[in-house]
Amino acid sequence: MLNAKNIPISAWIGLIITAIFIFAAVFAPWVAPYPIGETVGDVWEPMSAKYLLGTDNLGRDLLSRMIFGARITIFIAAMATALSFILGSVLGFAAAVIGGWFDQLMSRFVDLIMAIPTLIFALVVLSVLPANIVTLILVMGLLDATRVYRLARAVAVDINVMDFVEAAKLRGEGRIWIIFREILPNALTPLIAELGLRFIFAVLFLSALSFLGLGVQPPDADWGGMVKENKEGIVFGIPAALIPAAAIAVLAISVNLVADWILNRTTSLKGGRG
Amino acid sequence: MAKAPLKSKDDLLLDIRNLRIEATIYPPGELPKNITIVDDVSVKLERGKVLGLIGESGAGKSTIGLSSMGYGRGGVRITGGEVLLNGRDILKGGAKVLRQIRGREVCYVAQSAAAAFNPAIKLMDQVIEAALLHKICTKAEAEKRAVGLFKKLGLPNPETFGQRFPHQVSGGQLQRAMTAMALCSEPDLIVFDEPTTALDVTTQIDVLASIKDAIRDTNVAALYITHDLAVVAQVADDIIVLRNGKPVEYGDTRQIIKEPRQQYTNQLVSVHHIPHEQNNPTGTPILSVRNITAAYGGGLVKVLKNVSVDIHLGQTLAVVGESGSGKSTLARVITGLLPPMEGSIIFEGRTLSPRLANRTRDDLRELQMIYQMADTAMNPRQTVGTIIGRPLEFYFGMRGKERDRRVAELLEKIEMGKGFADRYPAELSGGQKQRVCIARALAAKPKLIICDEVTSALDPLVADGILKLLLNLQKDENVAYLFITHDLATVKSISDSIAVMYRGEVVRYGPKSDVLQPPFDDYTDLLLSSVPEMELGWLEAAMKTRKMASAGN
Numbered sequence: 035m036l037n038a039k040n041i042p043i044s045a046w047i048g049l050i051i052t053a054i055f056i057f058a059a060v061f062a063p064w065v066a067p068y069p070i071g072e073t074v075g076d077v078w079e080p081m082s083a084k085y086l087l088g089t090d091n092l093g094r095d096l097l098s099r100m101i102f103g104a105r106i107t108i109f110i111a112a113m114a115t116a117l118s119f120i121l122g123s124v125l126g127f128a129a130a131v132i133g134g135w136f137d138q139l140m141s142r143f144v145d146l147i148m149a150i151p152t153l154i155f156a157l158v159v160l161s162v163l164p165a166n167i168v169t170l171i172l173v174m175g176l177l178d179a180t181r182v183y184r185l186a187r188a189v190a191v192d193i194n195v196m197d198f199v200e201a202a203k204l205r206g207e208g209r210i211w212i213i214f215r216e217i218l219p220n221a222l223t224p225l226i227a228e229l230g231l232r233f234i235f236a237v238l239f240l241s242a243l244s245f246l247g248l249g250v251q252p253p254d255a256d257w258g259g260m261v262k263e264n265k266e267g268i269v270f271g272i273p274a275a276l277i278p279a280a281a282i283a284v285l286a287i288s289v290n291l292v293a294d295w296i297l298n299r300t301t302s303l304k305g306g307r308g
Numbered sequence: 309m310a311k312a313p314l315k316s317k318d319d320l321l322l323d324i325r326n327l328r329i330e331a332t333i334y335p336p337g338e339l340p341k342n343i344t345i346v347d348d349v350s351v352k353l354e355r356g357k358v359l360g361l362i363g364e365s366g367a368g369k370s371t372i373g374l375s376s377m378g379y380g381r382g383g384v385r386i387t388g389g390e391v392l393l394n395g396r397d398i399l400k401g402g403a404k405v406l407r408q409i410r411g412r413e414v415c416y417v418a419q420s421a422a423a424a425f426n427p428a429i430k431l432m433d434q435v436i437e438a439a440l441l442h443k444i445c446t447k448a449e450a451e452k453r454a455v456g457l458f459k460k461l462g463l464p465n466p467e468t469f470g471q472r473f474p475h476q477v478s479g480g481q482l483q484r485a486m487t488a489m490a491l492c493s494e495p496d497l498i499v500f501d502e503p504t505t506a507l508d509v510t511t512q513i514d515v516l517a518s519i520k521d522a523i524r525d526t527n528v529a530a531l532y533i534t535h536d537l538a539v540v541a542q543v544a545d546d547i548i549v550l551r552n553g554k555p556v557e558y559g560d561t562r563q564i565i566k567e568p569r570q571q572y573t574n575q576l577v578s579v580h581h582i583p584h585e586q587n588n589p590t591g592t593p594i595l596s597v598r599n600i601t602a603a604y605g606g607g608l609v610k611v612l613k614n615v616s617v618d619i620h621l622g623q624t625l626a627v628v629g630e631s632g633s634g635k636s637t638l639a640r641v642i643t644g645l646l647p648p649m650e651g652s653i654i655f656e657g658r659t660l661s662p663r664l665a666n667r668t669r670d671d672l673r674e675l676q677m678i679y680q681m682a683d684t685a686m687n688p689r690q691t692v693g694t695i696i697g698r699p700l701e702f703y704f705g706m707r708g709k710e711r712d713r714r715v716a717e718l719l720e721k722i723e724m725g726k727g728f729a730d731r732y733p734a735e736l737s738g739g740q741k742q743r744v745c746i747a748r749a750l751a752a753k754p755k756l757i758i759c760d761e762v763t764s765a766l767d768p769l770v771a772d773g774i775l776k777l778l779l780n781l782q783k784d785e786n787v788a789y790l791f792i793t794h795d796l797a798t799v800k801s802i803s804d805s806i807a808v809m810y811r812g813e814v815v816r817y818g819p820k821s822d823v824l825q826p827p828f829d830d831y832t833d834l835l836l837s838s839v840p841e842m843e844l845g846w847l848e849a850a851m852k853t854r855k856m857a858s859a860g861n
Contacts (some may be wrong), residue, residue, distance in 0.1 A: 059593040091395070101527075130797050196684050197679045197681060197684040198684060198685055198687045199684040200645070201679070201685055201748075203645075203664065204643055204644075204672065205643070205672060205679055205698070205699060205702060206665070206667075206669050206673075206675075206702070207702070215687075215690075216687055217407065219689035219690075220687070220688065220689055
């Protein structure tokens with residue numbers, strides 16, 4: 035079904051870069067030249083053969099920290115995105131199909147949550163709850179689910195009035211079939227487009243939280259936290275803070291290149307056979 | 309404007325020679341390729357004459373019509389031939405010539421007036437726009453001319469009609485306003501692109517008559533594009549029959565409809581003559597609709613008023629009426645989608661629950677529905693096998709090989725091969741899609757199938773095939789049909805009994821032979837007399853003899 039020749043160049047670039055990131059994240063302990071928390075050299079050493087990206091504000095190897103950081107960043111962002119999509123789309127579809135008071139209740143509740151600025155809401159919640167990875171994923175996932183809910187509901191409301199859904203209802207199909215077999219396949223295209231975007235927002239959100247000190251706690255570090263640790267160096271012309279920032283940007287672009295390509299494939303109504 | 313010197317001496321207005329039109333398509337996963345849409349078509353049109361372009365969808369009729377304005381819709385390219393209008397080749401003149409002729413020498417009347425008018429601008433401003441743009445006359449003159457045209461086209465309150473916005477007038481009126489717009493700049497040629505296809509049958513006849521009058525009075529020439537031979541026979545002097553972009557037959561109207569020389573033309577002419585023996589009611593009906601009153605919006609808008617009809621096993625009840633007469637609502641009430649306010653539905657001797665949610669699975673299985681738009685009635689993400697196989701799984705618990713075998717059987721029944729099971733709806737033609745929907749309904753082994761305008765979105769020949777298939781299946785499976793339609797020709801060919809609906813009420817009901825037997829009530833008379841017949845001069849006769857004005861006015 036998949037023919038390598040049919041994959042456009044942009045998708046190849048995205049796939050390769052994303053694969054490198056994921057590889058580094060999964061095999062971090064074997065790939066990284068030094069352990070994550072160990073001070074190996076001087077503070078802010080320049081790039082050299084020994085320290086490929088130089089060292090950070092405490093003299094730790096920046097490349098090693100980047101690799102371990104990728105692990106934490108991608109893991110938390112991916113889990114939070116997955117949570118928000120599963121929760122948001124299922125509830126959104128359900129609201130569209132069931133309608134009535136369920137729809138009203140869910141939609142007004144989501145409106146309420148969305149009325150509060152996300153970052154401030156997260157800061158308040160995280161300052162109360164113990165700061166660990168599970169709480170981070172839950173808080174980010176639940177907050178993002180409101181956006182996914184809105185999109186999923188809007189898309190599903192349109193599909194729900196199509197004749198084929200009515201035909202399924204006349205056949206006597208249950209809601210589970212209607213949501214997962216009739217609506218979901220037809221709502222996949224906008225959802226996947228949103229998925230790429232949401233994942234990147236999750237990375238940025240996590241970085242913002244870590245930058246403010248409420249995200250991943252030391253000695254672990256994600257890319258946002260590393261920007262924070264090294265931000266003073268910018269004044270002295272030391273690029274240590276820019277490298278994790280650049281990594282965030284590259285990841286954002288490559289993931290969206292892949293998402294665009296998947297989007298094109300799911301848009302085809304002929305099962306991608308051409 | 310220097311228009312007069314360009315006119316040639318003789319009466320030849322439009323001369324299309326060996327026209328060839330191509331387009332590039334981009335099939336996914338393949339290299340782009342050129343396809344020929346119109347191939348070697350030559351057409352001549354004299355001043356004041358009307359040429360009918362007729363063919364099925366995809367025959368290239370609109371493309372040819374638009375080429376007379378030098379326009380290729382959606383990226384099609386005119387790659388060969390000449391289009392001589394008033395003696396000069398408009399394909400060679402470039403943008404300047406095109407700008408001169410469009411809206412001045414050639415005007416266009418689109419199929420969907422509702423989509424073609426700008427909803428934010430008053431009708432008058434849109435009607436006179438072309439005349440002002442070409443500086444044919446002053447604004448006051450143009451408005452006076454427009455009012456005169458409104459009057460001629462039979463629009464209500466011609467003096468103030470132009471002050472309305474497009475959404476404030478009916479579909480038939482809008483179509484006539486568009487004709488007024490085309491006539492306003494007094495062009496030499498008007499291209500009518502299916503101007504009455506989207507209208508109700510009783511409105512169609514009014515629009516048709518006013519278009520015909522306007523053409524006669526203004527001595528404008530016209531290209532009349534349609535798929536309905538009976539319609540074009542009323543207005544055209546000559547007819548060209550097209551198929552797949554190639555001319556099939558070209559002759560005067562009398563010859564085409566009375567003595568067609570080509571087999572394809574003959575098929576088009578003889579469409580709708582399906583022999584069907586009327587069955588008489590047998591004992592107890594399978595479905596009785598008793599005194600149903602239904603409304604939308606919590607009782608505010610009553611759409612059905614005290615409707616009672618019976619359907620017998622293995623027979624067809626046709627429900628006829630215009631849009632808004634409540635015929636589709638009747639289907640929604642019977643299926644349980646819209647619980648009625650009063651009345652009951654008795655199916656096989658048991659009273660059906662008014663709400664869909666409370667019906668048993670057998671009730672649902674024995675009462676199937678086929679929709680007008682086969683496109684939206686099938687999930688585009690499911691293969692034909694899944695679409696037909698799901699009722700088998702759902703009602704009979706069939707799985708695996710057993711199910712696949714039954715799907716193959718059903719595909720055989722609808723005259724489609726086995727290879728179709730793996731296809732997606734997007735890979736089927738319009739007629740095939742409707743066949744798959746029929747197979748899906750049959751898979752449930754129903755006693756009654758509700759057919760909601762199942763043929764109205766299809767080309768005549770394809771629709772013919774579907775009707776024949778439905779009749780054959782009725783014989784084999786002994787299934788009853790509730791056939792909702794606005795097309796009386798269809799009704800005549802397939803029904804056993806008929807219910808005529810008007811504004812939510814059944815105005816005439818009985819066996820086909822009784823319903824179609826005079827004397828008629830006023831509405832049935834209007835409905836029957838509005839169906840175009842393939843006779844010359846039918847339109848004039850019909851306008852004279854009918855008893856009531858159409859509902860569109």
